[in-house]
Amino acid sequence: MLQGKTAWITGASSGIGEATARRLAKEGVNLVLTARREEKLVALAAELEAKYGVAVALEVADVSDRPVMEVVGEKIAERGGVDILINNAGTMPISPILSGRVDEWEQMIDVNIKGVLYAINAVYSGMAERKSGHIVNISSIAARQTYQSAGVYAGTKHAVRAISDTLRKEAIRFGVRVTDIQPGAVATELPDSINHPKIRDAVKANMYAEGSEILQPDDIANAIYYALTQPAYIDVSELHIRPVIQED
Numbered sequence: 096m097l098q099g100k101t102a103w104i105t106g107a108s109s110g111i112g113e114a115t116a117r118r119l120a121k122e123g124v125n126l127v128l129t130a131r132r133e134e135k136l137v138a139l140a141a142e143l144e145a146k147y148g149v150a151v152a153l154e155v156a157d158v159s160d161r162p163v164m165e166v167v168g169e170k171i172a173e174r175g176g177v178d179i180l181i182n183n184a185g186t187m188p189i190s191p192i193l194s195g196r197v198d199e200w201e202q203m204i205d206v207n208i209k210g211v212l213y214a215i216n217a218v219y220s221g222m223a224e225r226k227s228g229h230i231v232n233i234s235s236i237a238a239r240q241t242y243q244s245a246g247v248y249a250g251t252k253h254a255v256r257a258i259s260d261t262l263r264k265e266a267i268r269f270g271v272r273v274t275d276i277q278p279g280a281v282a283t284e285l286p287d288s289i290n291h292p293k294i295r296d297a298v299k300a301n302m303y304a305e306g307s308e309i310l311q312p313d314d315i316a317n318a319i320y321y322a323l324t325q326p327a328y329i330d331v332s333e334l335h336i337r338p339v340i341q342e343d
């Protein structure tokens with residue numbers, strides 16, 4: 096069903112993005128992979144090309160860099176565009192608002208909101224012209240609720256959910272589908288982006304508490320695959336997936 100299509104995955108150097116790259120390559124999807132850690136992308140591309148015979152292009156980029164993302168968009172358009180965007184790159188340096196880590200607030204807004212918008216902007220007009228495409232934005236359980244220290248992070252994810260639903264409505268007439276994926280706790284490098292030591296330790300202790308079973312990146316890759324492979328008349332608008340043990 097997806098064989099021969101092309102997907103652009105941002106944040107493909109680890110976690111959910113990397114797992115999704117593997118999942119889609121296994122289905123014969125050609126890939127464009129983006130992240131800042133070039134060496135990780137190079138290794139992943141070599142592995143997927145050898146294992147599955149798909150074509151993998153690399154666009155090493157900081158998604159919050161607007162001029163760079165515009166150039167990536169132009170390069171993608173020159174190659175004929177992509178069928179799928181997995182808008183996944185994100186960061187989570189959370190802290191109490193009183194700690195006033197303004198640089199980190201700006202980083203989350205720049206990466207998690209502006210980066211998502213820049214990637215949409217890079218591919219949406221091409222999809223609209225071709226009257227076909229699927230944009231999958233990775234927001235979070237934090238798009239629906241919040242918790243202490245997560246004010247700005249949850250704000251960015253609420254924004255992604257709002258952008259996704261608006262885009263879905265606007266894109267109907269262009270035959271472009273939009274899905275917002277809202278994971279709960281997934282075992283990835285994301286907590287390493289927390290610079291506040293006490294908060295980082297508390298988040299990790301909570302995620303990896305003895306006996307608790309949280310989600311794996313493959314679980315989210317499978318959810319993305321499900322959304323992408325529904326019949327053309329179905330839009331999986333939102334998928335909210337949490338580990339059984341996660342109350343909120």
Ligand SMILES: NC(=O)C1=CN([C@@H]2O[C@H](COP(=O)(O)OP(=O)(O)OC[C@H]3O[C@@H](n4cnc5c(N)ncnc54)[C@H](OP(=O)(O)O)[C@@H]3O)[C@@H](O)[C@H]2O)C=CC1
Nearest residue numbers: 106108109110111130131132157158184185281283284285
């Ligand atoms: N793990 C979880 O519990 C949950 C995660 N999510 C969301 O899932 C998404 C993926 O995160 P996850 O896989 O967990 O975490 P990871 O930290 O493993 O992956 C984050 C990815 O984003 C990339 N990235 C970060 N900043 C930038 C940037 N400025 N420019 C380009 N790429 C960037 C990283 O690559 P590099 O550093 O090489 O640039 C990496 O590939 C995020 O949007 C996150 O908010 C949502 C809910 C729960």
Ligand SMILES: N[C@@H](C=O)C(=O)O
Nearest residue numbers: 235236237279280281
């Ligand atoms: N793990 C976090 C990601 O967004 C969360 O559960 O809020």
